[in-house]
Amino acid sequence: MSKITLEHGLCIFIVIMFLIPCGMIVLISQEAAYVQIAGNPIEDAAQLTGITVTSVKDKTWNLPGATGGKIYVLADQDGNTLTIETQAFDSADARDAVVRSYNAHPVGRGKPVGGLVVIGQTVVYATPANSPILAKIVPVLKEKAGILPQGK
Known part of the structure:
Protein backbone atom coordinates (compact mmCIF):
# COMPACT_ATOMS: atom_id res chain seq x y z
CA MET A 1 0.00 0.00 0.00
CA SER A 2 2.78 2.47 0.83
CA LYS A 3 4.51 1.67 -2.48
CA ILE A 4 1.39 2.65 -4.41
CA THR A 5 1.08 5.87 -2.42
CA LEU A 6 4.76 6.66 -2.97
CA GLU A 7 4.39 6.09 -6.74
CA HIS A 8 1.27 8.28 -6.87
CA GLY A 9 3.04 10.97 -4.88
CA LEU A 10 6.05 10.83 -7.23
CA CYS A 11 3.79 11.07 -10.30
CA ILE A 12 1.93 14.03 -8.83
CA PHE A 13 5.24 15.72 -7.97
CA ILE A 14 6.57 15.26 -11.54
CA VAL A 15 3.34 16.56 -13.09
CA ILE A 16 3.32 19.61 -10.80
CA MET A 17 6.99 20.32 -11.52
CA PHE A 18 6.12 20.41 -15.24
CA LEU A 19 2.84 22.31 -14.99
CA ILE A 20 3.97 25.12 -12.67
CA PRO A 21 6.73 26.51 -14.97
CA CYS A 22 4.55 26.09 -18.07
CA GLY A 23 1.63 27.78 -16.36
CA MET A 24 3.81 30.66 -15.24
CA ILE A 25 5.14 31.17 -18.77
CA VAL A 26 1.61 31.29 -20.16
CA LEU A 27 0.36 33.66 -17.46
CA ILE A 28 3.35 36.01 -17.38
CA SER A 29 4.07 36.35 -21.09
CA GLN A 30 1.67 38.45 -23.07
CA GLU A 31 1.63 39.60 -26.63
CA ALA A 32 1.62 43.32 -27.26
CA ALA A 33 -1.64 44.47 -28.78
CA TYR A 34 -1.57 45.53 -32.43
CA VAL A 35 -3.11 48.99 -32.37
CA GLN A 36 -2.54 52.06 -34.47
CA ILE A 37 -0.75 54.68 -32.39
CA ALA A 38 -1.59 58.21 -33.51
CA GLY A 39 1.01 60.95 -33.69
CA ASN A 40 4.71 60.54 -33.16
CA PRO A 41 5.34 58.67 -29.89
CA ILE A 42 9.13 59.16 -29.83
CA GLU A 43 9.01 62.94 -30.29
CA ASP A 44 6.10 63.20 -27.83
CA ALA A 45 7.95 61.14 -25.20
CA ALA A 46 11.14 63.15 -25.72
CA GLN A 47 9.26 66.40 -25.27
CA LEU A 48 7.51 65.16 -22.11
CA THR A 49 10.80 64.04 -20.54
CA GLY A 50 12.88 67.08 -21.54
CA ILE A 51 15.04 65.18 -24.04
CA THR A 52 16.19 66.97 -27.22
CA VAL A 53 15.63 65.37 -30.64
CA THR A 54 18.81 66.28 -32.54
CA SER A 55 18.17 64.39 -35.79
CA VAL A 56 15.31 62.62 -37.61
CA LYS A 57 15.66 60.60 -40.85
CA ASP A 58 13.22 58.38 -42.72
CA LYS A 59 14.14 54.71 -43.08
CA THR A 60 12.32 51.53 -44.06
CA TRP A 61 13.74 48.22 -42.91
CA ASN A 62 14.09 45.56 -45.60
CA LEU A 63 11.66 43.18 -43.91
CA PRO A 64 8.31 41.69 -44.92
CA GLY A 65 5.43 43.88 -43.78
CA ALA A 66 7.56 46.92 -42.94
CA THR A 67 5.72 50.09 -43.92
CA GLY A 68 8.23 52.77 -42.92
CA GLY A 69 9.93 54.26 -39.96
CA LYS A 70 12.42 56.81 -38.72
CA ILE A 71 15.84 57.06 -37.11
CA TYR A 72 16.03 59.49 -34.19
CA VAL A 73 19.11 60.75 -32.41
CA LEU A 74 18.27 62.05 -28.95
CA ALA A 75 20.42 63.92 -26.44
CA ASP A 76 19.97 65.06 -22.85
CA GLN A 77 21.53 67.86 -20.78
CA ASP A 78 24.23 65.49 -19.42
CA GLY A 79 25.66 64.82 -22.89
CA ASN A 80 24.18 61.32 -23.25
CA THR A 81 23.01 60.35 -26.72
CA LEU A 82 20.64 57.63 -27.86
CA THR A 83 19.80 56.36 -31.34
CA ILE A 84 16.26 55.06 -31.79
CA GLU A 85 14.96 53.33 -34.91
CA THR A 86 11.23 52.85 -35.34
CA GLN A 87 9.49 50.70 -37.90
CA ALA A 88 5.75 50.30 -38.42
CA PHE A 89 4.33 47.01 -39.71
CA ASP A 90 1.19 46.23 -41.65
CA SER A 91 0.14 43.31 -39.42
CA ALA A 92 0.69 41.84 -35.99
CA ASP A 93 2.17 38.70 -37.59
CA ALA A 94 4.84 40.67 -39.46
CA ARG A 95 5.69 42.69 -36.36
CA ASP A 96 5.83 39.61 -34.11
CA ALA A 97 8.02 37.75 -36.62
CA VAL A 98 10.62 40.52 -36.31
CA VAL A 99 10.49 40.36 -32.52
CA ARG A 100 10.84 36.54 -32.54
CA SER A 101 13.76 36.76 -34.96
CA TYR A 102 15.47 39.38 -32.79
CA ASN A 103 15.07 37.28 -29.65
CA ALA A 104 16.17 34.03 -31.34
CA HIS A 105 19.82 35.04 -31.68
CA PRO A 106 22.47 35.76 -29.05
CA VAL A 107 24.23 39.13 -29.15
CA GLY A 108 27.01 39.14 -31.74
CA ARG A 109 25.55 36.22 -33.69
CA GLY A 110 22.93 37.97 -35.75
CA LYS A 111 21.47 40.02 -32.89
CA PRO A 112 22.57 43.63 -32.62
CA VAL A 113 23.31 45.15 -29.23
CA GLY A 114 20.37 47.27 -28.16
CA ILE A 119 4.38 49.92 -29.16
CA GLY A 120 1.22 49.18 -31.10
CA GLN A 121 2.08 48.54 -34.73
CA THR A 122 5.62 49.85 -34.24
CA VAL A 123 8.86 48.16 -33.23
CA VAL A 124 11.24 50.54 -31.46
CA TYR A 125 14.95 49.61 -31.40
CA ALA A 126 17.29 51.69 -29.23
CA THR A 127 21.03 51.61 -28.78
CA PRO A 128 22.76 51.71 -26.34
CA ALA A 129 20.25 49.69 -24.34
CA ASN A 130 21.59 50.94 -20.99
CA SER A 131 21.20 54.62 -21.85
CA PRO A 132 19.75 56.89 -19.14
CA ILE A 133 17.68 58.53 -21.88
CA LEU A 134 16.03 55.19 -22.67
CA ALA A 135 15.24 54.68 -18.99
CA LYS A 136 13.35 57.99 -19.04
CA ILE A 137 11.53 57.48 -22.34
CA VAL A 138 10.36 53.84 -22.13
CA PRO A 139 7.81 54.37 -19.33
CA VAL A 140 6.29 57.31 -21.25
CA LEU A 141 6.14 55.25 -24.46
CA LYS A 142 4.47 52.34 -22.70
CA GLU A 143 1.98 54.65 -21.03
CA LYS A 144 1.18 56.28 -24.39
CA ALA A 145 0.57 52.83 -25.90
CA GLY A 146 -1.63 51.82 -22.99
CA ILE A 147 0.95 49.35 -21.67
CA LEU A 148 1.84 50.03 -18.08
CA PRO A 149 5.51 49.35 -17.24
CA GLN A 150 6.37 45.65 -17.11
CA GLY A 151 10.12 46.12 -16.92
CA LYS A 152 12.40 47.20 -19.70
Whole structure:
Protein backbone atom coordinates (compact mmCIF):
# COMPACT_ATOMS: atom_id res chain seq x y z
CA MET A 1 0.00 0.00 0.00
CA SER A 2 2.78 2.47 0.83
CA LYS A 3 4.51 1.67 -2.48
CA ILE A 4 1.39 2.65 -4.41
CA THR A 5 1.08 5.87 -2.42
CA LEU A 6 4.76 6.66 -2.97
CA GLU A 7 4.39 6.09 -6.74
CA HIS A 8 1.27 8.28 -6.87
CA GLY A 9 3.04 10.97 -4.88
CA LEU A 10 6.05 10.83 -7.23
CA CYS A 11 3.79 11.07 -10.30
CA ILE A 12 1.93 14.03 -8.83
CA PHE A 13 5.24 15.72 -7.97
CA ILE A 14 6.57 15.26 -11.54
CA VAL A 15 3.34 16.56 -13.09
CA ILE A 16 3.32 19.61 -10.80
CA MET A 17 6.99 20.32 -11.52
CA PHE A 18 6.12 20.41 -15.24
CA LEU A 19 2.84 22.31 -14.99
CA ILE A 20 3.97 25.12 -12.67
CA PRO A 21 6.73 26.51 -14.97
CA CYS A 22 4.55 26.09 -18.07
CA GLY A 23 1.63 27.78 -16.36
CA MET A 24 3.81 30.66 -15.24
CA ILE A 25 5.14 31.17 -18.77
CA VAL A 26 1.61 31.29 -20.16
CA LEU A 27 0.36 33.66 -17.46
CA ILE A 28 3.35 36.01 -17.38
CA SER A 29 4.07 36.35 -21.09
CA GLN A 30 1.67 38.45 -23.07
CA GLU A 31 1.63 39.60 -26.63
CA ALA A 32 1.62 43.32 -27.26
CA ALA A 33 -1.64 44.47 -28.78
CA TYR A 34 -1.57 45.53 -32.43
CA VAL A 35 -3.11 48.99 -32.37
CA GLN A 36 -2.54 52.06 -34.47
CA ILE A 37 -0.75 54.68 -32.39
CA ALA A 38 -1.59 58.21 -33.51
CA GLY A 39 1.01 60.95 -33.69
CA ASN A 40 4.71 60.54 -33.16
CA PRO A 41 5.34 58.67 -29.89
CA ILE A 42 9.13 59.16 -29.83
CA GLU A 43 9.01 62.94 -30.29
CA ASP A 44 6.10 63.20 -27.83
CA ALA A 45 7.95 61.14 -25.20
CA ALA A 46 11.14 63.15 -25.72
CA GLN A 47 9.26 66.40 -25.27
CA LEU A 48 7.51 65.16 -22.11
CA THR A 49 10.80 64.04 -20.54
CA GLY A 50 12.88 67.08 -21.54
CA ILE A 51 15.04 65.18 -24.04
CA THR A 52 16.19 66.97 -27.22
CA VAL A 53 15.63 65.37 -30.64
CA THR A 54 18.81 66.28 -32.54
CA SER A 55 18.17 64.39 -35.79
CA VAL A 56 15.31 62.62 -37.61
CA LYS A 57 15.66 60.60 -40.85
CA ASP A 58 13.22 58.38 -42.72
CA LYS A 59 14.14 54.71 -43.08
CA THR A 60 12.32 51.53 -44.06
CA TRP A 61 13.74 48.22 -42.91
CA ASN A 62 14.09 45.56 -45.60
CA LEU A 63 11.66 43.18 -43.91
CA PRO A 64 8.31 41.69 -44.92
CA GLY A 65 5.43 43.88 -43.78
CA ALA A 66 7.56 46.92 -42.94
CA THR A 67 5.72 50.09 -43.92
CA GLY A 68 8.23 52.77 -42.92
CA GLY A 69 9.93 54.26 -39.96
CA LYS A 70 12.42 56.81 -38.72
CA ILE A 71 15.84 57.06 -37.11
CA TYR A 72 16.03 59.49 -34.19
CA VAL A 73 19.11 60.75 -32.41
CA LEU A 74 18.27 62.05 -28.95
CA ALA A 75 20.42 63.92 -26.44
CA ASP A 76 19.97 65.06 -22.85
CA GLN A 77 21.53 67.86 -20.78
CA ASP A 78 24.23 65.49 -19.42
CA GLY A 79 25.66 64.82 -22.89
CA ASN A 80 24.18 61.32 -23.25
CA THR A 81 23.01 60.35 -26.72
CA LEU A 82 20.64 57.63 -27.86
CA THR A 83 19.80 56.36 -31.34
CA ILE A 84 16.26 55.06 -31.79
CA GLU A 85 14.96 53.33 -34.91
CA THR A 86 11.23 52.85 -35.34
CA GLN A 87 9.49 50.70 -37.90
CA ALA A 88 5.75 50.30 -38.42
CA PHE A 89 4.33 47.01 -39.71
CA ASP A 90 1.19 46.23 -41.65
CA SER A 91 0.14 43.31 -39.42
CA ALA A 92 0.69 41.84 -35.99
CA ASP A 93 2.17 38.70 -37.59
CA ALA A 94 4.84 40.67 -39.46
CA ARG A 95 5.69 42.69 -36.36
CA ASP A 96 5.83 39.61 -34.11
CA ALA A 97 8.02 37.75 -36.62
CA VAL A 98 10.62 40.52 -36.31
CA VAL A 99 10.49 40.36 -32.52
CA ARG A 100 10.84 36.54 -32.54
CA SER A 101 13.76 36.76 -34.96
CA TYR A 102 15.47 39.38 -32.79
CA ASN A 103 15.07 37.28 -29.65
CA ALA A 104 16.17 34.03 -31.34
CA HIS A 105 19.82 35.04 -31.68
CA PRO A 106 22.47 35.76 -29.05
CA VAL A 107 24.23 39.13 -29.15
CA GLY A 108 27.01 39.14 -31.74
CA ARG A 109 25.55 36.22 -33.69
CA GLY A 110 22.93 37.97 -35.75
CA LYS A 111 21.47 40.02 -32.89
CA PRO A 112 22.57 43.63 -32.62
CA VAL A 113 23.31 45.15 -29.23
CA GLY A 114 20.37 47.27 -28.16
CA GLY A 115 16.89 47.22 -26.68
CA LEU A 116 13.62 46.38 -28.40
CA VAL A 117 10.21 47.72 -27.36
CA VAL A 118 6.89 47.09 -29.12
CA ILE A 119 4.38 49.92 -29.16
CA GLY A 120 1.22 49.18 -31.10
CA GLN A 121 2.08 48.54 -34.73
CA THR A 122 5.62 49.85 -34.24
CA VAL A 123 8.86 48.16 -33.23
CA VAL A 124 11.24 50.54 -31.46
CA TYR A 125 14.95 49.61 -31.40
CA ALA A 126 17.29 51.69 -29.23
CA THR A 127 21.03 51.61 -28.78
CA PRO A 128 22.76 51.71 -26.34
CA ALA A 129 20.25 49.69 -24.34
CA ASN A 130 21.59 50.94 -20.99
CA SER A 131 21.20 54.62 -21.85
CA PRO A 132 19.75 56.89 -19.14
CA ILE A 133 17.68 58.53 -21.88
CA LEU A 134 16.03 55.19 -22.67
CA ALA A 135 15.24 54.68 -18.99
CA LYS A 136 13.35 57.99 -19.04
CA ILE A 137 11.53 57.48 -22.34
CA VAL A 138 10.36 53.84 -22.13
CA PRO A 139 7.81 54.37 -19.33
CA VAL A 140 6.29 57.31 -21.25
CA LEU A 141 6.14 55.25 -24.46
CA LYS A 142 4.47 52.34 -22.70
CA GLU A 143 1.98 54.65 -21.03
CA LYS A 144 1.18 56.28 -24.39
CA ALA A 145 0.57 52.83 -25.90
CA GLY A 146 -1.63 51.82 -22.99
CA ILE A 147 0.95 49.35 -21.67
CA LEU A 148 1.84 50.03 -18.08
CA PRO A 149 5.51 49.35 -17.24
CA GLN A 150 6.37 45.65 -17.11
CA GLY A 151 10.12 46.12 -16.92
CA LYS A 152 12.40 47.20 -19.70
